[in-house]
Amino acid sequence: MQIKHNPGQFSNRRKIVAGIILATSLLLLVQLFMLQIADPSYKTSALSNYLRYVTDYPARGLIYDRNGELLVYNEAHYDLMVIPGQVSELDTLEFCELLGIEMATFESRLLQARQYSRFRPSVFERQISKTTFAAFQEKLFRYPGFFVQPRTLRKYTYPIATHTFGYVGEAGPNVISNDPYYRPGDYIGVSGVERAYEEQLRGQKGVRIRMVDVHNRDAGPFQEGRFDTLAVAGKDLYTTMDAELQVYGERLLQNKRGSIVAIEPSTGEILSLVTSPAFDPGLLVGRQRTRNYRMLQNDSLNPLFNRALMAQYPPGSVFKIINTLIALQEGVISPQTSYGCGGIYHTTGISIRCRSHPSPVNAITGIQYSCNTFSSIIFQNTINQSKFENIQESLQQWRDYVTSFGLGNPFGSDLSHELPGLVVTPDYYDRLYGPRGWRSQTILSLGIGQGELGVTPVQLANMTAAVANRGYYITPHLVKAIDTPDNKNNQFGLANNIEIDREHFETMAEAMRRVMAEGTGSFSAIPDIETAGKTGTVQNPHGENHSVFVAFAPVDDPQIAISVVVENAGYGSVWAAPIASLMIEKYLTREVNRAWFEQRILDARFLTAQPEDAQ
Amino acid sequence: MTPQFNILKNIDKTVLFLFLVMVIIGWFNIFASEYTEAHRHIFDLGTSYGKQLVWILGAFILAAAVLTIDIRFFTSFAWVIYVSLLVVLIGVLFFGVEINATRAWFRVGGFAFQPSEIAKYGTILALASLISRARVKSPDVSSRTKAFAVILLPAMLVLLQKDVGTTLVFSSFILVLFREGYIGGLVLFFGVVAVALFVLTLIFNEFIIIGALAAITLLVGFLMRKKSRVMPQLIGLFLLLSGFVYSVDYTFDNVLEPHHKARIEVLIYGGADLQGAGYNLHQSKIAIGSGGFAGKGFLQGTQTQFNFIPEQSTDFIFCTVGEEWGFIGSLVIIGLYTSLMIRLLYLAEKQRSVFSRVFGYATISILFFHFAINIGMTIGLVPVIGIPLPLISYGGSSLWGMTLMLFTFLKLDAHRYEMI
Known part of the structure; x- marks a missing residue:
């Protein structure tokens, strides 16, 4: 059975549809004719075989100190690049002699480049010298597939602040696969400020499309550079660092193991971040970087370890500042409350020694003489307050106070690789002793800053800044402004408030002033600068105690808050305090007038290679 | 049957x-677009041309x-x-x-x-x-x-x-x-006109286009002035197209991703x-x-x-x-x-x-x-x-x-x- 053909009443429209199809095909053909035949601009001319995509690497942003002094800049160098697909007959022997490499090396590098890509450039020889570059430039036309790529390397005005700057390395395979911006051979900030501000510092790569003829000669820009993009230079960084103070701090810590952190309390700007032992940042630049890095890694003094941000010590007596403030705020004591001290404090199953000093003591004199008895009593009373149902709740509230000083957590600002420190949780003791197995005397060492506490030097300086500010701190950070000195870096400007009344901080400031005027720190009092400080001596089971000191000055208008740690040096008042006092004097007066006092520090040596005990 | x-x-x-x-031409071009010396095997399922062979067979x-x-x-x-x-x-x-x-x-x-x-x-x-x-x-x-x-x-x-x-x-x-x-044919025609106007509006200011449309309307109206009934339709068409042109800017700025x-x-x-x-x-x-x-x-x-x-x-x-x-x-x-x-x-x-x-x-x-x-x-x-x-x-x-x-x-x- 067959049916009739019934095209319907609109059958004529088939012609219009056919017309649309044919017209479209024609339109496409016309445009293709324009592109492929009529318009010469899309063709690489007969002379030029290849288009070469030359990357223009922007200059990395410069780094300045807080007073506009240039600290980190760039120096040009040259990489010899190869595009394996374009390599043809060349005098390999001459080539290798020019470069000073073996034939075997030549073969293996070429193979390596070929394995990456036949058509994309690979680095053949990094950072060739200027003489080699000059020699090459002349003969380049005889080596098809090779070309020279200008790059820049970091240079440093002073061999300082190496951990703060960090260093620049080559982007690794992980970075390259996760971020399309990076290609093999590209540089990237690996640590420090270089890493934290990588996006601002790196700028934007440009691409020039060049035509290249069969003799490896540049045949000019492709289409008069219509498709080229300009490299955009990286943005400069204006750090919060005071270069002069940093240089001085590094000098003071020579031949010692430890750190100095100085902060401007009103802004949270880090004035200096000294770690010792350190090394010249220039070591991690250029061809020798890998070798030098390995050398530093194997150094028994561990210079790669950024003590200022990563060393975690029990704070020792400086922690009495926080415990006293908590006791005052909680109403456990009033500023007038005083207790007698007989040189030793006894409680159930434990006794804590104290050095001899006038008795009785109150909140102010307790700090002034760093009385262990007073600290132990007020800590126990804080923990044993009847308003808490159990010790867990009580310790948790104490912990909340402590962490509000910036302890126990990383600041998460632009400091790279900082460690969080440690403030013990009730859970920890529950696991250790069982929920009913611990009392305030079990954890009494917390009262004098020992036990399950870990504080980094930058956290010590920051908590001191909080006292200087009488109750708040601005997150410590390293970069003041980006691009121009006026383009302020505002991301860390917010105040972190501490829930303790200002009057108690005033009490504490007075106590710390007395430490310097007539207490444990009086040896380091600075003429004409009213300073507030607190000494600390951290018990070290592995060797000599660590000398710790925190301070701020001037007391009534604080410009600088500082922490100093000198490992294995003994009493805080003997080594850390004098260093802090010299730093403060240097910063506030720009000079140091106590020559013998300074010389004593410069001559001191506490460096003995021994197992790391600060972590 | x-x-x-x-x-x-x-x-x-x-x-x-x-x-x-076409399928064969396609495969050779896929091969060319992915080809590297390192991967020479045609039946490598890790390459797209290898996979495409499977797809073609399917x-x-x-x-x-x-x-x-x-x-x-x-x-x-x-x-x-x-x-x-x-x-x-x-x-x-x-x-x-x-x-x-x-x-x-x-x-x-x-x-x-x-x-x-x-x-x-x-x-x-x-x-x-x-x-x-x-x-x-x-x-x-x-x-x-x-x-x-x-x-x-x-x-x-x-x-x-x-x-x-x-x-x-x-x-x-x-x-x-x-x-x-x-x-109808008119819809197809207006479809084409709409696309053309869309592109033109993005190139030129929308008021220039509307001006040009007004000029064309007047010209057509003048040429067809003998037919009295055509004028209202022309004006209606003009308003419609102007509205469209005006809305293109809005669409472009607010609707497209x-x-x-x-x-x-x-x-x-x-x-x-x-x-x-x-x-x-x-x-x-x-x-x-x-x-x-x-x-x-x-x-x-x-x-x-x-x-x-x-x-x-x-x-x-x-x-x-x-x-x-x-x-x-x-x-x-x-x-x-x-x-x-x-x-x-x-x-x-x-x-x-x-x-x-x-x-x-x-x-x-x-x-x-x-x-x-x-x-x-x-x-x-x-x-x-x-x-x-x-x-x-x-x-x-x-x-x-x-x-x-x-x-x-x-x-x-x-x-x-x-x-x-």
């Missing part, structure tokens, strides 16, 4: 030949299966297939995986599959069934509404997957509706943004342009080999053709497509059942849209819309979808003397 119906005798050899030639099996199915299956199950594809489209919204920001894929092992490609097939079946059942001589409002609904429903579901390219493909059914009298906006801007302003949206287009034009008259030869394309063009084996496969085979190659490809479409048009008009004719036209529409938009975008005639070049681009869903449509139509055509 003879008991021993020989499908191979009745199948249209021209279409079959064109299909085979397409042949699919074609054979379609040819052996009883022809009444397509008419009887048209709606069942349509509805189940709608369900799958909804399912992919919840259970699919995201590739290139489009949630339109199911993944099985190393192969990803895009149901929206097959959804077009279901839509064609439903549309053919709907139109063939309409008993009226000239379509009324109700049958028009139904026809639009059948097309818009899957189109909207595909849009929800954020796959704008495939959604736009559904607009190609305008050609079918036009042929069957569901829309940033990356679509960027692609249109690149096309119109020539694209100073080499790193971003302009990149594909520039690289693609350089590659095709550098092919010249005769091309650089198989595997000799430097742009192609550099991997400068992203998605080169899929949406930008025409770059490889243009660069390695030159204008000659472009001519061959365009010739093949045009021949295929015209041959299909000829066959469609020969059909005795409306169902088969509509099916044929719908297949042409989809083929045409992909062809025009895909090649157009690689040479800078239309914005970059991510849709493949049928039968040539890498990708199983696209190949299978097209194979399914072509061979269903060939099957229908082979039986055109039967009542279906």
